Amino acid sequence: MSLTFDLQRRPDPTSDERRTEILADPGFGVHFTDHMATATWTRDAGWHDARVHAYGPVSLMPSAAVLHYAQEVFEGLKAYRHEDGSVWSFRPEANAERMQRSARRLALPELATEDFLASLEALVQVDQAWVPAAGTGETSLYLRPFMYASEAFLGVRPAAEVTYSVIASPAGAYFAGGLQPVTLWVSEHYARAGAGGTGAAKTGGNYASSLAGQLEGIEHGCDQAVFLDSATHTYIEELGGMNLFFVTDDGRLVTPELTGTILEGVTRGSILELAKDLGLTPQERRIEIAEWKDGVRDGSIREVFACGTAAVVTPVGALRWEGGEAPSTAGEQGGEVTRSLRAALLDLQYGRAEDTHGWLTRLA
Ligand code: COI
Numbered sequence: 001m002s003l004t005f006d007l008q009r010r011p012d013p014t015s016d017e018r019r020t021e022i023l024a025d026p027g028f029g030v031h032f033t034d035h036m037a038t039a040t041w042t043r044d045a046g047w048h049d050a051r052v053h054a055y056g057p058v059s060l061m062p063s064a065a066v067l068h069y070a071q072e073v074f075e076g077l078k079a080y081r082h083e084d085g086s087v088w089s090f091r092p093e094a095n096a097e098r099m100q101r102s103a104r105r106l107a108l109p110e111l112a113t114e115d116f117l118a119s120l121e122a123l124v125q126v127d128q129a130w131v132p133a134a135g136t137g138e139t140s141l142y143l144r145p146f147m148y149a150s151e152a153f154l155g156v157r158p159a160a161e162v163t164y165s166v167i168a169s170p171a172g173a174y175f176a177g178g179l180q181p182v183t184l185w186v187s188e189h190y191a192r193a194g195a196g197g198t199g200a201a202k203t204g205g206n207y208a209s210s211l212a213g214q215l216e217g218i219e220h221g222c223d224q225a226v227f228l229d230s231a232t233h234t235y236i237e238e239l240g241g242m243n244l245f246f247v248t249d250d251g252r253l254v255t256p257e258l259t260g261t262i263l264e265g266v267t268r269g270s271i272l273e274l275a276k277d278l279g280l281t282p283q284e285r286r287i288e289i290a291e292w293k294d295g296v297r298d299g300s301i302r303e304v305f306a307c308g309t310a311a312v313v314t315p316v317g318a319l320r321w322e323g324g325e326a327p328s329t330a331g332e333q334g335g336e337v338t339r340s341l342r343a344a345l346l347d348l349q350y351g352r353a354e355d356t357h358g359w360l361t362r363l364a
Helices: 016-024 065-069 092-105 113-126 204-219 266-277 289-298 336-349
Strands: 035-042 046-054 072-074 077-081 087-090 140-149 161-171 182-187 224-228 236-238 243-248 252-256 281-285 301-308 312-321 324-326 360-362
Touching (some): 035 113, 046 113, 065 140, 072 204, 092 113, 092 266, 113 140, 113 161, 182 204, 204 224, 236 243, 236 252, 243 266, 243 289, 252 266, 266 281, 266 301, 266 312, 266 336, 289 301, 289 312, 289 324, 301 336, 312 336
Parallel strands (some): 182 224, 182 312, 252 281
Antiparallel strands (some): 035 161, 072 140, 077 087, 077 140, 087 360, 140 161, 224 236, 243 301, 301 312, 312 324
16 A cells, blocks of 8 residues: 655744745755655554654664664655746656665665655655745755664664655755866775675665765865776776766767666766767766776867766866876866756756656656
């Protein structure tokens, strides 16, 4: 039976003045709407107690399994306001299916696609005033569904009680510099994921394990780190929070193939499709880090960009590593293909282009 998220409206919502102030400069991931959606799963009763209630602290026992064994998965997607005031999400069923795959890998229960969609719709409908107005640049309501082992138990086994929630956060650009290219550091000492591990799942541990590499990058004046395969330290994987693409001099759009250690980004998949609309040849294959270093020098790599739900399409500039640097091909604001793909994606998401792929779902 599918879930119905009962509305328990909070009596003390944010004032219109304060919300307007927040929406004028939302930042990323710092402000949250008045409500959240939650459902509970137990081994005996399955999913139940679905509700939309006041956003606020969660109550967990210090022995809750997630705090010890990181049995947790999450998703990220956005709600976009269109010119006519309606609110839409982009391929939310792809996020639902990925969350099911992530849950299977982390031995968590699966949430049916219709229940995942119902939770988004219920939350966005009650908090729709928090979706930034159309035409305010790259602003949206970022939705963060997540699921964790809330059972108070220290034995190492799949939890018998799990909590699913969705929170929502009005968002501007993920990178404060906007289209300014990001500089990347090659993480040679730290890997993000290994064969047979959880790299393809959207689980907090992968992000935690990317932080030391990212810090190393920041110490070397870079914005983000690029992770290589853990077996040979040769092949490019991803940035930890974003996938990577390369535009070659012969019109190909190349991205690392999914090897089980890379997150299958919804934006990544969408760009592979949009590339064809723009006359590019998409290619998923293994790419050596040496190909990047050499390619920007000999001209065979014309552009590099990173992509993800939060960061959309972000131009990549210089690549640095211990003792070396490959120059940027991105100019001030990214190359032509990067900018065209970014515009094509944003035009679709904000309803400025026809949704020929059937990727939009109305939420409010
Ligand atoms: C997203 O792009 O939605 C993510 O989950 C990545 C994170 C860096 C914000």
